[in-house]
Amino acid sequence: MMATQDVIARSATTTERPSIREIGEVAKLIDTSKCIGCKACQVACSEWNDLRDEVGTSAGTYDNPIDLTAQSWTVMKFAEYENPGSGNLEWLIRKDGCxxxxxxxxxxxxxxxGAIVKYANGIVDFNQDHCIGCGYCITGCPFDIPRISEKDKKAYKCTLCSDRVSVGLEPACVKTCPTGAIVFGSKADMKEHAAGRIADLKERGFDQAGLYDPDGVGGTHVMYVLHHADQPSLYSALPDEPTISPLVSLWKGVTKPLALLGMGAAVLAGFFHYTRVGPVRVEEEQENAELSEPVVHQVDPSVHVVDPKEPRP
Amino acid sequence: MNNNDIERYNPSQRTNHWAVAILFVLAALSGLALFHPALFGLSGLFGGGTWTRILHPFIGVAMFVFFLVLAIRFAGHNRIGASDRQWLRQINDVVHNREDKLPEVGRYNAGQKVLFWVLILCMLVLLFSGIVIWREYFSGYFGIVSLRWASLLHAAAAFVLILSIIVHIYAAIWLKGSMGSMLYGTVSRAWARKHHPAWYREINERK
Known part of the structure; x- marks a missing residue:
């Protein structure tokens, strides 16, 4: 856990967050052209974070588990791509995760x-202690990353090893990667490192090689070097142009304070209408007229009106 | 209350109405807690955020079930006719209490009828969108686009429902003598003749 001064964004919080401390942004760079699909990163993630996913079943591909789960925060995704230009079969392997x-x-x-926070260094972390298990994070995520645990109904995802990073260590997956396909450092350094890799790839015939750091979500702190940066979706449905869905923005954007205002205004409108137009009462005469309607119409002939002052006959 | 009063709602209708009303208040408070950060504190009424998340859908389903019974009971009285459309065109006379200018009203006025159908629409949208975003049991069966639409529609329908109920409650406070019909079941003859003359006549003819 990082210091509270470092929490620069916090879920369901409308006031300003601490912003006096200046910390450089970090980034993890995943070079798909160097990845051999060994899954050491998956194992390291599971080890460091003490996660033991259920042993699943093979779906006929190398993907194992087949998708992210509450206990598998990173998964290698294997895609077979027949390049129409070269005629080569390319094995595009991407480490999926937050x-x-x-x-x-x-x-x-x-x-x-406070269930989701963003640190000044760019790491987005879930705080399960505040998580209520509604799953809205899944609805909001453009990359389909968070998973709700069947066990405790809390949301989980990659923390970018925020615990390690806060004490100056690299994430566990970076530490273990045998080919150096995953590197970690300041975001600026990672971009520079990527530029070198991209230049190298272009020299080797991958004209469209490039960096995946999508602007639609303001950039990311996990970036990819892709051989086909023009077609990110080749890499097991990596979104071409990820953004927060307009539906989510509408749902969680300016409509919310406006709706609150609308409800408050309706109550106030009622109050002022009451004080201006006043209540509608049924006129008392009307009420009395109804009451004075005789219930008994005929007076029994045996009833005589007697005035005691009158001399009796 | 006196012996001349007219019964407008029988005890079982009143119970049904208040069951919906209580469940609505609980659903609204728990829903608003998740609607805007400023209202998250309302989750404390339900035992915290997680309990609010757990309880809200069950409260909502219970509200829908009781509402459905109520709606079936009252649907027949809420058919909108030509004079209702005229009444709605004269909404300005309504809010300024120029009741004498308005077309004759039966058991329900056009405002009440519109409310009735708006509530039905809201309740249906809330039920179906609510099932889609009920993470614990159902969300897994739906795609991300459905989830996003459902989240948006759920919030929108809840907003319309809450606004409608604010109007409904205010109307009951504004028109003196109305509240009694739902509390003890009766209205005075003068009230019926003033606000619902066609209904009043119908009742007298039935005798």
Missing amino acids: MHCADPGCLKACPSP
Whole structure:
């Protein structure tokens, strides 16, 4: 856990966050062209974070588990791509996991104050102690990352090893990667490192090689070097142009304070209408007229009106 | 209350109405807690955020079930006719209490009828969108686009429902003599003749 001064964004919080401390942004760079799909990163993640996913079943591909779960925060995704230009079969392997967006959709959607935070260094972290298990983070995420645990109904995802990073260590997956496909450092350094890799790839015939750091979510703190940066979706449905969905922005944006204002205004309108137009009462005469309607119409002939002052006959 | 009063709602209708009303208040408070950060404190009424998340959908389903019974009971009285449309066109006379200028009203006025149908629409949208975003049991069966639409529609329908109920409650406070019909079941003859003359006549003819 990082210091509270470092929490620069916090879910379901409308006031300003601490912003006096200046910390450089970090980033993890995943070079898909260097990845051999060994899954050491998956194992390291599971080890460091003490996660033991259920042993699943093979779906006929190398993907194992087949998708992210509450206990598998990173998963290698294997895609076979027949390049129409070269005729080569390319094995595009991508380490899937949280992208740590600068503008996180999960944080925007979360209704529980402080359940999702963004640190000054760019790491987006879930605080399970505040998580209420509604799953709105899943609805908000442009990358389909968070998962609700079947066990405790809390949301989980990659923390970018915020615990390690806060004491100056690199994330566990970075530490273990045998080919150096995953590197970690300041975001500026990672971009520079990527530029070198991209230049190298271009020299080797990958004209469209490039960096995946999508602007639609303000950039990410997990970036990819892709051989086909023009077609990110080749890499097991990596979104081409990820953004927070307009539906989510509408749901969680300016409509909310406006709706609150609308409800408050309706109550106030009622109050002022009452004080101006006044209540509608049924006129008392009307009420009395109804009451004075005789219930008994005929007086019994045996009833005589007697005035005691009158002399009796 | 006196012996001349007219019964407008029988005890079982009143119970049904108040069951919906109580469940609505609980659903609204728990829903508003998740609607805007400023209202998250309301979750304390339900035992915290997680309990609010757990309880809200069950409260909502219970509200829908009781509302459905109420709606079936009252649907027949809420058919909108030509004079209702005229009444709505004269909404300005309504809010300024120029009741004598308005077309004759039966058991329900056009405002009440519109409210009735708006409530039905809101309740249906809330039920179906609510099922989609009920993470614990159902969300897994739906795609991300459905989830996003459902989240948006759920909030929008809740907003319309809450606004409608604010109007409904205010109307009951504004028109003196109305509240009694739902509390003890009766209205005075003068009240019926003033606000619902066609209904009043119908009742007298039935005798």
